[in-house]
Amino acid sequence: MDDVSTILDPLNEAQREAVGAPPGHMRVLAGAGSGKTRVLIHRIAWLIGVEGVSPQSILAVTFTNKAAGEMRARLEPMIRVPARAMWVGTFHGIAHRLLRLHYKEAKLPQAFQIIDSDDQYRLIRRTLKNLEMDEQRWPPRQMQGFINSCKDAAERPRDLADTGDYARTQMIRVYAAYEAAREAAGLVDFAELLLRAYETCRDDSDLLAHYRRRFSHLLVDEFQDTNALQYAWIRLLAGSNGRVFIVGDDDQSIYSWRGARVDNILRFEDDFKDTATVRLEQNYRSTGTILGAANGLIGHNLSRLGKELWTAGADGEPIDIYGAFNEYDEAQHVVNRIQGWIADGGKRSDIAILYRSNAQSRVLEERLIAAEISYRIYGGQKFFERAEIKDALAYMRLLQSRADDAAFERIVNTPTRGIGATTVDKIRSHARAGAMSLWQAAFDLAQNGLPARAGKMVMAFIETIDALDADIEGMALHEAADRVIEATGLKVHHGKGGDEKAEGRKENLDELVSAARAYTPDDDETMDEITQFLAYASLEAGENQAGEWDESVQLMTLHSAKGLEFPLVFMVGLEEGLFPHQRSIDDENGLEEERRLCYVGMTRAMDKLHISHAEVRRLHGSENLCAPSRFLREIPADYLREVRPQAGISQPVFRPGALARAEQSAAGLNLGQRVGHRKFGEGTVLAFEGDGARARIQVNFDRAGSKWLIAGYAKLDPI
């Protein structure tokens, strides 16, 4: 059969066993890069192409929305039927789809809106204020953590036992009040998406029966990172007839801090009877060196199922370890290596820079910009999370649903329209007293109950929104977005100041219109285009959004690199306290999780891996002396090659070509060299730019901080 060979030929023996297994529960347990995701995709193709399962009957859970898109793209040529009918997505994406379809059963308003964690935080603060609870004593972040972990454990406020402990009682009270406010405003936070979808299936027997009949096959990638609720949901949907196919790697479990339970992998065979287990041991991704190093590192973890990976590929180059002076030097090193790679004909999109914490990206970005290397940040500060974008989206949300209190609150006085804090407070109390939305309360008060001037302002706001609503009726999404931005004066508001930042904000607003234009809605009758776009902005933001993805170096945290692969990988900031993170150093479980994170990072690399650490790093405002990460010592030394700092303080290294120019300035100074300046005192050379008369040099002065100087005039003396 033609289909059979298309599906099985690109697989090894063990992979075929999993893909071609007779229908039943299957667990594939294997290390990084062994083809788990490939197996999952081929299994779907097998089910459809060979077993004759309808795409409609398949539910596949991926780790990112991007992975879902890739899965569809890779499937289509294999199965020759549209993969659209399949439900593929993240747990959150799938839960959202279900809630849109069944908003009635879920007891949600049809126009319910999703709020991200920033909106949730604001709503919690407002709740605390309403309860007259002190933020110092009840930090909103802590409340947020409490609420979300309750939801992840499927616990509603009423399920939480009152233990008589005062603090706990108060926290439950906040949770309950937050839920009431969220519910009244028709809002759904991320954790709510999952819990609500789970409860809706659990409590509505017709609905459950329908989906159990429909989804005869459920497949889950990255299973080691499912939490209790997600696991319960899969069990619920599978019922007694659904076949569940999971792939995972206990060594890559990195979300226990978000409630993921790696023991779900072990429990699986108890909960799903007659589970077959397949292990994959051949790695197809990385060189022998990278693999050996990663295996050596993860071998230091005690709690693991234990597996070794091998590769038939070449050993490749050693892993380069660079000890930088500081984070600038480290970033410069990365940039130099990237320039070398590009000069040798390599592509930028083949490169990833991975770091432990988002804050590390700034210095890297600075250097990349200076070197004119395009980059994009994957999952960092997302486009849709920028203030100006959230303002515009809040208008669109309020246009969709007047009950959306979070949106109302965000924009009622943005741009400033003379509706001050006192007025908003009055609106809030009126809403609370009458159990109505802020919108409704504002309308009420504007008629009667506010000083004349304030009442007029509020009425004007209400009229603006209503007029805009009528105005955008029937418009294409991007036209509507454009109209909203213009008519509300957001552009003028955010363009104030006229500086570069203001320009950037205006450009971002334009970019929102472009994003709306480029947006292709699914042909999904349950949601109109604006609703889909708003959901996309909160759920998928930052994953695929506009930008020259193909032409850019990718920057991301180690966490968001999971499942991906790149020919050239830089792991930066391998320092005690940063990675492993300070929080986990004293805790054996925490430390093992950090080590798994390091394993995930290393195994993203296909051909070449660079690791670096800095001796001094400024993080969160203070400068620290940093010891190299213990993980560097745990990697067997044979795989490593120490790269000497290019500064070679006494022995400058001359090499022809761009690299040497970047490392040594016309003034004969080296990167990292200590120099003295008449006015600024002593400092360290950080970077060079340009040559000849226009050459500039950056020095980090001990007292005066970092400065760019014209090399020819600076009169820097080596010391």
Ligand code: ATP
């Ligand atoms: P991770 O644990 O990082 O998610 P994984 O186990 O899911 O990794 P894949 O991403 O599926 O691994 O595969 C890793 C790489 O190896 C991919 O580039 C994939 O196309 C390739 N690959 C997998 N199996 C084979 C095979 N049998 N022959 C050739 N290449 C393969």
Ligand code: MG
């Ligand atoms: Mg994978």
